[in-house]
Amino acid sequence: MLDAIHHVALICTDYDRSRRFYVELLGLDLICEVFREERQSWKADLRIGSAQLELFSFPAPAPRRSYPEATGLRHLAFAVGNLDLVVARLEAAGVAVEPIRIDPYTDRRFTFFSDPDGLPLELYEAQ
Structure with a gap:
């Protein structure tokens, strides 16, 4: 469908x-x-x-509550091939990035950061 x-x-x-x-x-x-x-x-x-x-x-635009987590879109996740490279680029630009974690179900590495309006974004190492 x-x-x-x-x-x-x-x-x-x-x-x-x-x-x-x-x-x-x-x-x-x-x-x-x-x-x-x-x-x-x-x-x-x-x-x-x-x-x-x-x-x-x-x-x-009206503000949207993200923290604590609210009903609706939780976050937007982007697949990346090299998580370390993307994190380094973001941090060099002054973007705060959370520590890298490992998904206990997939064993893939991921982390979170926010866009300029505080929208939670995820980087997910797909490879």
Whole structure:
């Protein structure tokens, strides 16, 4: 019935800061970017593998509670081939990254960090 995840949509508080974070730091490819005048809102479509991340801005988005964990999206996980390399890049850019852990069920390494708005993101070493 369902084939794949097509996209995940995020709303940010500072479009330029979040665009730089996802495109320049995390390396997602910019597919399309538009300013929607009627909503005073930027929208960027970013490619990650076969899926997309939609990045939206709005004039005054309501804050969303992440901690303590709340109902809804818990976190967004990115598969990486070399966890140490990505962690080093993030830390060099001043991004706080949690200590690397090992998933007790898969024996894969993973860690968490946050985007500029505090959205919890995971790096999962898939290989």
